[in-house]
Amino acid sequence: MTSASHSAGSSAVVDDKKNPAEKKDAVPPMNSIDKFLGAPAPDKKDDAKDEEKKAKKxxxxxxxxxxxxxxxxxxxxxxxxxxxxxxxxxxxxxxxxxxxxx
Structure with missing residues (x-):
């Protein structure tokens, strides 16, 4: 049992390391309380805006x-x-x- 759970956990870690760009761009799921209260979903990050803010700093x-x-x-x-x-x-x-x- 422990070897199966261990191997499943290690494969998840390997999958995260394969595509760090996808993980960075992915929007995390909203909390159920936020959904219930009607909060808007978070926007996807825009790298161009971040660079503009750094330039204006x-x-x-x-x-x-x-x-x-x-x-x-x-x-x-x-x-x-x-x-x-x-x-x-x-x-x-x-x-x-x-x-x-x-």
Whole structure:
């Protein structure tokens, strides 16, 4: 029994490998619930439409450029903030020492 079921299963696998184009173009059967609800059958894929969509697809390069610019500005801002605040505090402390406020 097991050898018969095993051989039947292996022949189905071999049939799928023979014609991958047919399997790709085949429309899968609809679910019984979809049929009951009156859903339309799925359309057959059109390779020309897929190629047109790929051709119209925008490139992510401009987004990466802007991301890089903003990251650079963020890092430069963080460094400048530390330098400028240190300079400001040094001036304030220096003026306080010179004027004798402490």
């Amino acid at each position: 925008l490139s992510p390069t401009p987004a990466y450029v802007f991301c890089g610019l903003f990251a650079f500005l963020y890092v430069v801002g963080r460094i400048l903030e530390q330098i400028l605040i240190k300079r400001e505090f040094t001036r304030a402390i220096g003026l306080a020492v010179v004027l004798g406020l402490s």
